[in-house]
Amino acid sequence: MDDLFSQSTPSRGELLRVPKNAPLAVRMRPRSLGEVVGHRHILSEGCLLPRLISSDTFGSLLFYGPPGCGKTTLAEVIALETNSRFVKINAVLSNVAELRDELKMARYRTDERTILFVDEIHRFNKAQQDLLLPDVEDGNIRLIGATTHNPGFYVNAPLLSRSHLFKLEPVAAGDVAAVLRRALEDCERGLGAFKVSASDEILKSLAALSDGDMRRALNALETIVLAKGAASELTEGDIAMFAKERRIRYDADEDEHYDTISAFIKSVRGSDPDAALYWLAKMLEGGEDPRFIARRLVILASEDIGLADSRALLVANAAFDACERIGLPECELNLAHAVIFLACAPKSNSATLALAAAHAAVKKELQPVPVFLRDSHTKLNRSFGNGGEYIYSHDCPENISGQEYLEKPMQLYFPKQSGSEKQISERLANYKRIKQSIQHGKKKF
Secondary structure, X not given: OHHHHHOOXXXXXXXXXXXXXXXXXXXXXXXXXXXXXXXXXXXXXXXXXXXXXXXXXXXXXXXXXXXXXXXXXHHHHHHHHOOOEEEEEEOOOOOHHHHHHHHHHHHXXXXXXXXXXXXXXXXXXXXXXXXXXXXXXXXXXXXXXXXXOOHHHHOOHHHHHOEEEEEOOOOOHHHHHHHHHHHHHOOOOOXXXXXXXXXXXXXXXXXXXOOOOHHHHHHHHHHHHHHHOOOXXXXXXXXXXXXXXXXXXXXXXXXXXXXXXXXXHHHHHOOOHHHHHHHHHHHHHOOOOHHHHHHHHHHHHHHHHHHHOOHHHHHHHHHHHHHHHXXXXXXXXXXXXXXXXXXXXXXXXXXXXXXXXXXXXXXHOOOOOOHHXXXXXXXXHHHOOOOOOOOOHHHXXXXXXXXXXXXXXXXXXXXXXXXXXXXXXXXXXHHHHHHHHHHOOXXXX
16 A cells, blocks of 8 residues: 555655756755745744744645745645655646545555645535545644635635635745846756856846746746757847747636736726726736726726716716727727726715615615605595695705605715815705705795
């Protein structure tokens, strides 16, 4: 049984031995915690994760972050630092039978601690995740899960509650550039044998194009060096060729989608057209559906601009209609037009607040419709007195009758002094004075 599983389970020595023909990103993987770059928010001195690793007292861990930020690297380094048996499973490629076998083997090998690394753990369904629970609780395995998806949505609550969650950010461009320099000069694992030189500015440019994805940056460097050949120097032209093939990191089903649309909406709300256009361009470059963007602008037009400039809703609706009728790429211009207009428009959320207040008032107390406001179109309804005392507003000076339209009057809408709403505020104040004058009997109609 031991022989059956030893072939698929890399030992410490096997983790350190990487084939020479492996991709550069694999060859340059850190072999100790000290070699890991970036992630200072979780790896700096005094942080929880290094203390758990050094004392070998951690249980199960979840690493959540974008592709190429080092989730797999950290898992392997932890196995090396703690002399643990390392079993790697990809949730896309593995099945329940394989998972059961690995768990059974972990129970059998009591002489060593097993780290079960599940890459893309969000791909495991509920049954597969539940299968891990007993062995996690009994300590037969120490689970390390890696995911690009928000664990709060994709990892079962029982498993999530039994794990330490660490969020990894994209690797900073400066850290990526430092690793590129190391890879370019390392003769053992890197590209040092090619004797290719590059200025710091060139490496920083390449790092910036990687969007915090270390794997992508290293693979790009390897491709460029192999194309240039030995004893050469990397130039801006070489980086420009890579930039042409570059695709930004954006996935319509993952956090990047939600984070970017959030930044976009907040930029428009914050009256920053430049930032709003930047996030718009990122979404369009990433393949976002323009109708999704337009729908959000229609919502924003009433939620955040509202009565301060009611034209915003017309412009947003027109942009949505253009996206439906014209499509990409031309409708990008319509979106840009709408985004700039909405970002520069005066802002007011008074309609949003008024609606929320109205909902709260209805939930607190449901008022009956006053008799004089009820429908009076039928003879039967009129016999009940419906509409009998209603005063037609257009028969009154300035169209104000002085009547109340709630049994218990309340103020739900509080106009702001922004844009066109300032005039609305003044108009309502005048209406209020007229109504009070009528109600106090100073005017009779």
